[in-house]
Amino acid sequence: MTAAREDVEGLQERFDVLLPHLNEGQRRLALATEARLLGHGGVRTVARIAGVSETTVRKGVFELESGQAPLSEGRVRRVGGGRKPADEVDPQLLAALLGLVEPDERGDPESPLRWTTKSLRHLAEELTRQGHPVSAPTVGKLLRDNGFSMQANAKTLEGRQHPDRDGQFRYINDQVKEHLGAGEPVISVDSKKKQQLGRLPNGGREWRPQGEPIEVEDHSFFFTGPDVAQAIPYGVYDLAADAGWVNVGVDHDTSAFAVASIRRWWHNRGCLDYPRASKLLITADAGGSNSYRYRLWKAELAALAAETGLAITVCHFPPGTSKWNKIEHRLFSQITMNWRGRPLTSHEVVVNTIASTRTRTGLRVHAELDTGDYPTGIAVNTEQFQALPIHPHSWHGSWNYTIAPTGATASEPVQDRDRARTEVLELLTDPRVIGMTRVELDELSAQLAPGQAARAAQRRWEQRGGRRRHAPGAGGRRLLCDAAGVLITIVYLRQLCSQNVLSELLEVNPNSIGEIIAETRALLDEHDHRVTPATQLRFTSATAVRAFLHDRSEPGPTPPPSELLSEPALTGMPRQKLHHLIERLAPRQAAVTERYRHTRRGGERMPGARGGVFVEKITDADRVLATVLLHRKLCTRGTLAELFGVSRGTIPNAALLVSPLLEQDGTTITPAPTRFRTAAELLAAIPRSDTNTADSPP
Structure with missing residues (x-):
């Protein structure tokens, strides 16, 4: 009895030490081994001491006596154990799931989840509704097994691409290499997103004591509009020096402000870094304050060229490709990361935060505040623009041009x-x-x-x-x-x-x-x-x-076109007869015009519509006169449009309304014997005497 008691106590001790370190199959085999060593009654004894079911011990004995090969490493049960996968139990489950989550152009157009967030819970609920009961974790496993994953939108589409997009990229690259190889400065410029000042939330996080986040406004209704203080960072990135210069404006992002930022960079950094420079290459996007379409941008650059003596070459990236500009991912992205999670409460905060931007590759940034006025709406007239020394390049001259310093006049302050x-x-x-x-x-x-x-x-x-929110006059x-x-x-x-x-x-x-x-x-x-x-x-x-x-006689005013073109020699009728014709047609013409406009807009005029704010360039009387001259076949429609100072489509539109009225009135217009090719020839044929000799038809 003493030996049996010692064997039982030894089993208890071994089980307490060994079993916690074994998995399910290993514990079962260890218990079966001890039971076989004890002989008859060993199964019951081992089960009682280990605190397990006798069935578990007996199952282990059967496994040892069957002579099966050991399980492969990492497995607890043999293949085929447990429940079958859900897609095997329900063969239609996977097809139903893929029909819900496939891209919209391939999936079911009538799917209830087409316009709903496709979360695992929503997918499981919809599959259950369709007769395929399944849980959300099982849906996630099926999706992963079939190559699906959680993905965000990828900003890769650039819209309609210009056919010369790649050619322009290569041209810019060649220009940059040429200027850098000659030791000339090359800068990338652009305006960063306008920042409203105040305790407004800013994306990102930064380290702070736990439970003490920076408190910001939860609504920004009163932090927008013309009276709110703002910061407008305009950046200049020097490609060769890997250095940034940011001019923080407070007024408007205009072309004058853009060139003023480049001017400040040159006088404070550029002329010191490149004392022998004779040329400057600027790469910019196609829109914004440095758009290739803006006359003021080119006029201000011409003034800068005359002031610095530099031949300024500008190469614009094609429309829709501004992200390829170096300043976007070399300078602006670093600034954004540097001020993440920090509300921009003042201009001082903006300037100091930008100036503290650093990278391990050596980028250094200088920032200054520009309190100057840059009002919007300034235009450059045609005469001034044509006098600018702009030389378009042979490849896309609208995107690539050089402004010479010779012959340029300084821009007016x-x-x-x-x-x-x-x-x-x-x-x-x-x-x-x-x-x-x-x-x-x-x-x-x-x-x-x-x-x-x-x-x-x-x-x-x-x-x-x-x-x-601010005192009157705080705006531009x-x-x-x-x-x-x-x-x-x-x-x-x-x-x-x-x-x-x-x-x-x-x-x-x-x-x-x-x-x-x-x-x-x-x-x-x-x-x-x-x-x-x-x-x-x-x-x-x-x-x-x-x-x-200024009381000069030339070129002087010109009489209205109706006064010249109503000459009887052109209309084929006396002026008095033409005047009576216009008076007869005026009421009917007004009615026909209103009916035509009613049809075009599809109903009554909407409340608050302009209702003809601007005076039309051609009056009802001029429409009748133009139609008469058109029926006389004196000249082409384009020539008549030039004479009346309207677009080419206005004359046929006028004839479309007036011609039926002439027929109803019984007025017959006879063609003229002479047809004029240009407006100058027609005006030259008008008699200049005041004797009214042309009072009768020719």
Whole structure:
């Protein structure tokens, strides 16, 4: 009995030490071995001591006596053990799952999950609804086994590619190699995303004491709009020196600001790093403030070339490929990582954060604050632009061009532009131009001033989405005051010149001119003030306006086209008969025109629509006259469009409306015996005498 008790105590001790280190199969075989050594009753004894089922011990004995080969390394059970995979139990499960998660162009177009987040839980619920009960973990395993994984969007599509995209890349690469090989500076420029200042959330995280995150605003409704302080970083990246220069502006991201940033880089760093430089290569994208389409960008670069004596070559990346510009991933990406998780509360924070940007490869960045004014809307007229020393390259001259320092004139400072604009506005107050005295103009401006201020306040409220957060005047400087807006609106409504002519006179963008005229015209209508069109004055160029305002005889104003083209020798009828014809057709023409516009817009005019804010370049009387001349076959439609100063499509559109009215009126137009090839020939054929000898048809 003592020996048996000692054997049992020895088993207990061995089991306590050994069994915790064995897996399921190894424990079963170890217990079976001890049971066989004990002989009869060993299974029950071992099961009692180890605290397991007798069936488990007996199963181990059977495994030892069967003589099966040991399991392969890493396996606990033989192949075939456990439940069968879900896709074997339900053969249709995998096909149903792939039909839900395959890309939209291959999957079921009627799938309920086509427009829903395809989470494992949603997929499991939909499969269960279709008669394939399955759990979310099983769905994940099936997806992984079939080559699926969680993936984010890949920003690789560049939209419609220009056919010369790759050729432009190679050309830029050749230009960079040529300039770097000659020791000349090569810079990559661009404007970084505008940053609103304040305690606003910034993407990313940074190390801070646990439980003490930086508190920021949860809504940014009042941190947008024209009155909110902002920072506009414009970067200059030196490819050879691996150095960055960032000019942080506070006003507007204009072409003048872009070139001013390059100028500051050159005077503070470029001229020191490249004292013998004679050329400068700039690589830039195709849009933004350094767009290849902007005249002001090229005019400011011409001024910089004249100032520094450098021949400035500019190579623009094709549209839609700005991410290939070196500054994007060499400078701007490093700045973004450096200020991650940090609210940009002031200009000082922005400048210091940018200036502290470093990389292990040697990048160093310098940043400065630029508090200068760079107003929007500045335009460069055709005469000034044509005088610039710009030499397009043989390969895509619009994208690649060189601006020579010789012959270029320095760009006018902002103060000089303002002074010149003020002088032009003063000249436009001539009573011959505006049809009223200076006192009457001042009274009208004072009358409209409250309405202009109210509309401006409403516009800014809508832009910022709420109340003002900063003091009045915190926004950018305006090029034209309210009184100037009234003046140019009167000049335009008197039909003295086009918006493009006003743009060249004032060096203001035509879009800005159009917005001012639209808003001021609405105020004039509210005050029931009517502006009478001029009958004897019509200017087609800024030069003609200046000449007239300075009392010069040439080139002077030109009479309206209707006065010249209504000559009986051209129309085939006396002027009085033409006048009566226009009077008869006027009411019917207005009705037909309104019916035509109603059909085009598909119903009544929407509330708040412009309703004809701008005066049309061709009147109803001119439409009748143009149709008569077209039926006379004096010249082509293009020549008539040139004579009336309208687009080529306006003349046939006018004839489409007026021709049926002429037939209803019973008026027959006989073709002219002579056909003129150009507008100059037609005007030369008009009799110049005042004897009215042409009062009868030729």
